[in-house]
Amino acid sequence: MADDQERTPLLRDPEAEDDYSEPQEEQPSFLDRVGAVVQEPLTDLSKVLLVVCLIFLLLSSVFIGLFAGTQQKLNKERGRNDTSPVITATMTATYVPGPSTIVTTTTASAPGPTQPPEEAQCLTPECIMLSASILSSLDTSQDPCENFYEFANNGWLDAHPLPADKGSFGTFEELARKNQHVIQKILESNSTSLNTHAQSYDEQILKKIRGMYDSCMDESGLDKIGLKPLSDFVAQLKKVYNKGSTDSRVPSEKLGLTAALALLHSRGVNALFDFSIDGDVGVDPNNMVLWFSQAGLGLPSKEYYGEKSIMKAYRSTVEQLLFTLLEAEEKESSEKPEAAVIMPEPNTEFAVNDDTKDNVWPPWPWPPWGDDDDGHGDDGDDSKKNSSEIAHKLAKKVLKFERKLAKISLDLDLLYGDPIGTYNPAPISNLTEGLPQVDFPAYFSSFAPRAFPDRVIITYPAYIEALCELLKSTSPQVIEAYLVVRAAHELSPYLGLGTDAWKAQRSLQETLSGLKKGAVGDRKEYCVHQVEETLGFAAGRYFVNEVFGGDSREKGTKVITDIVKAFQDSLGKVDWMDAPSAIAAAEKAEAIRVKVGYPLSPNTEEPASIASWYRAVNIDEDGFFGNVLSSRANDQIHQWLQLGKQRDMDAWEMYPSMVNAYFNPPANEIVFPAGILQPPFFSHDWPSYLAYGAFGHVAAHELTHAFDSSGRLYNQEGKLEQWWTNETSAGFDRKQECIVKQYAEYTIDDGKGGKVHVNGNLTSGENIGDTGLVQAYRAWTAQYTDSFQAGNEYLLPGLNFSREQLFFIAFARSWARAMTPAAAVQRIRTDPHSPNMWRVQGTVFNIPEFAEAFKCPKNSTLNPPMEKRCIFWS
Structure with missing residues (x-):
């Protein structure tokens, strides 16, 4: 019948079936039914349903409490002062035997405006x-x-307390460290490719970046070879600076200075002046032309040259670098005298020991001049002085020269912030005639540009004239010593940590940046950074694949x-x-x-493009020091190849990581x-x-x-x-x-x-x-x-x-x-x-x-x- 069908439960208990089969004369009350239920043993299903009901009640209470508390906080935060009545929610639950049913009702103590529902929070x-x-x-x-x-x-x-080996550490550096960890895993893994169609190119790239990393991590090898990579480079620098001495018995200053500057600049070492290739912003910004600017200084800025404490530390560093190289040169000369070039004969400018029997240049003790400020006088026989005394006096001259360089340099706020004042186009003759101490055609030819420049943009024309006068008033030997110091200061960080040259430049950095004396950071972190600095586009290919x-x-x-x-x-x-x-x-x-x-230039997605970009980088020929020089030379090649061409719109100045x-x-x-x-x-x-x-x-x-x-x-x-x-x-x-x-x-x-x-x-x-x-x-x-x-x-x-x-x-x-x-x-x-x-x-x-x-x-x-x-x- 219809009524009986409506009462039929969807789920039934078979043991209670007879209770509904016979009609009863008197219906039990609600309390009787509740008492019977309580006394009646619960089935397994009833127990499960009861537990579910209790959980539901508990969750409901929790959410209601959270809603009320959060709403109160939101009201305070938003500065609300409304007087709406507080709504008290009451929930009742009735358990009905037989069918598993939960009946809930919610009542409010007083009517009021409806509050906006709480927004869901992300809880992943x-x-x-x-x-x-x-x-x-x-x-x-x-x-x-x-x-x-x-x-x-x-x-x-x-x-994040400041690490003892760093003068600065922030979120930028923390993220850089995380990025380096990504690259480090790539450098230390055994995989050979990204499973691309150009596997051989990936193998070439990975071999180079891993080779650079491994050579940097080879601390025992670096300590074993010691100062030799730097002393060899300095010997080459001095040799080219003094080239021409076989013809005139006196170094050709113009030819020698030109060759020495070309050597330093080709390895990214800043000295005397700087060239860059960029757009001609006054005519055609996409036409890449030659820019001439002042050089960087041994100290971070001009102001430091007026601080006694800093100058004392800098002089100590310069003196130690010169002394270390002098000692190495003396040892090399005594072991291989036949490798030296012919020295110039004595004259009024050079105080050479007449008793010198070995026909070599530089004569020993080096350098052969006195302690006058301009290098044209002599206060005694330098042949009787030891390396320490020579380095001491020479450091004083170099610092005086650098102080004059700082004085004639343009202030940084004008150099960086005045693009109109620093745009001074001129024919190349303004440079060649204004600075006759340098053979610029010979200098340019050493970089093999595609087109010889006939025009140059000069950032600060007054610097050319002032530099010319400074070079005129400075002896060739002081200039040579300045070039040696620039090379040693910039390249000594790539030596072993046990070398005196590394320690000397590190000591200066500790003073300038307030680092803890002797504190050295994690070598792996340093070496990964060196891979980024030298082969950043190559390492960037694999970094991007991992994180981007x-x-x-x-x-x-x-x-x-x-x-x-x-x-x-x-x-x-x-x-x-x-x-x-x-x-x-x-x-x-x-x-x-x-x-x-x-x-896209070099194209991160194309390994052939990256392999071609770094084709001039030779790894492991001369260890870490040589690898760095090779990568620096590669950078200079790419810069000079732009001269006379249209801007590469796909090129970047920063690597991907x-x-x-x-x-x-x-x-x-x-x-x-x-x-x-x-x-x-x-x-x-x-x-x-x-x-x-x-x-x-x-x-x-x-x-x-x-x-x-x-x-x-x-x-x-x-x-x-x-x-x-x-x-x-x-x-x-x-x-x-x-x-x-x-x-x-x-x-x-x-x-x-x-x-x-x-x-x-x-x-x-x-x-x-x-x-x-x-x-x-x-x-x-x-x-x-x-x-x-x-x-x-x-x-x-x-x-x-x-x-x-x-x-x-x-x-x-x-x-x-x-x-x-x-x-x-x-x-x-x-x-x-x-x-x-x-x-x-x-x-x-x-x-x-x-x-x-x-x-x-x-x-x-x-x-x-x-x-x-x-x-x-x-």
Whole structure:
């Protein structure tokens, strides 16, 4: 019957079947039924169902509690003060025998507005670890509105004490170390290829990078050969410097200096001047021409030559290098006198011992001159002096020469930040006639350029004249000693750690960077870095294969292009930029080439391309020292082969594993290696608010460089040109002056009880680049709705911060860095970037959205009055 069928359970207990077969005269009450159930033994199925019911009740209670607690926290965080009645939820559960049924009812104590449902949090192991890494970096005892850098980074800094062997260590270096571990596994593995169709090319590449690594790791072999690689190179350097002595009995200064400079420069050793090949930004930025500039110095910057303590340490290093090489030369001369070349006869300039019987050059003791400042006098018989005395006096002369070089050099803020002032095209005769001590045609021929240059761009014309006068007033022997010191200083790091030359240059680095005396880092880390430095495109092929798969390139590129779009949209609202200039700026932004991941020249995806790029690198012929020189020579070959050609649009200046990025004004391109597209800067599966905050700032920084103090002077084709109106240029100059003054007020401790101010002029371009963070913020908010709907704005567990706050936290975390005071001072003097603390503090100081996100009180440090802010992109 119909009624009987409706009561029939879906699941029945066979033992209770008879209870329903006979009608009963009186129905038992509810309590009777409950009592009967209680007294009745439970079946196995009933027990299971009862356990399920209890679990369900427990879970329901937990979720209700979590919801109520979280909602209360959210209300506090959002500053809500509403008086809505508290809703108390009551859940009752009834167990019905027979069918397994749970009946639940929920009642509210009082009606009220419906609260938004709590958003689900990502609870995967990856999300939990990401959340933990963020929490561990914070110091919530700090007020983010006063010291956001320490709020975001003190936890990380406490957990990462500065290694004794380093003057600086931060998130960039930590990521570089992680990238190096990836490469290290490749270098130490036994695999021979990537199973490609071009296996033989991969075998060639792997053999070279592993050969470089193995030669670096062979510490016992390096200690065994000792100083010999360097002393052999110095002997070759001195030989070419003194070439021509067989004809005139006196060294041909012009020929010798030319040959010596060509030898040093071909191995990447900087001395006297520097040549580079780059676009002619005044005519055709893609036409690669010759650029002439001043040389680097033995010390990091000009200021160090005025510090007595530093000069004392530097003189000690120079003296030790010269003494060590003198000792090696004396030993070599005594063992192989027949290998020496003919020495010049005595004259009024050279105080040679007349009793010297061996017809060799240089005579011993070397060098044969006195202690006068210009090298043209003599205060005694040097043949009676030992190597220590000679090195002592010679070091003094070399330092005096370098001090004069520093004095005639252009200040770094002008060299780096004035592209118009440093663009001085001239016929090559200006160089050949202005510096007659160098035979430039012979110099160029040693690099075998495809086309002999007839035009050169000189960054600082006054340097040529000043260098010419300096060389005239300095004896050839002091110049030779200077060249020897430059070679020894730059190449001694590739010797064994037990050599006196290695120890001498290391001692200087300890002084300059504040390193712990005698502290040496992990050798494997050093050797992997050397592989990157010398064969970076080769190692990058395998690095990219390991870490840069999936959609990393596409998602990274999207962040960049979103920021470009946000930047273009903001230009019409910039108060110092008129409409014509805004249109031109938008066109330049549109024309910027975006390169992400790895280069196509050499082509990371094609092993044949990489093998060809490094074909001139010979591994294991002369051990680690020789391998490094070979790779440096290969770099110079590629540079000079560009002369007279059109720019290779696929070429990169950085290798794929590098943790860095750059904007190249003549090429109008921004470049982001795969090495920086890793946590804590980027991950393809991060929520967007983190990706746009961390990597987005890197991308916006490089984009903004196209419109900073120097980048703005290049048009969309990379040509130096006035493409803004005069009114807009004047408005920019006012904003730039504001930035210069802002950062010039920031200081660091010098470690000696004093303060050193940031160089606002030197750092203005990078500081303006950092203002691009607001463009990354706008790009993130613009894509937020679509991103949220796509599930890319998911929340992380345990983070009691809004998405807006986490955006800024992600930005600040990427700049954590510990430094010694000495290294910080060195950076102030040489680095166009501000110290990391001020890159964070100074940037958010100028972004009102930051103060809004953290609800900063008015006039707190990072929520100043608008008139005190330097807002570029309003």
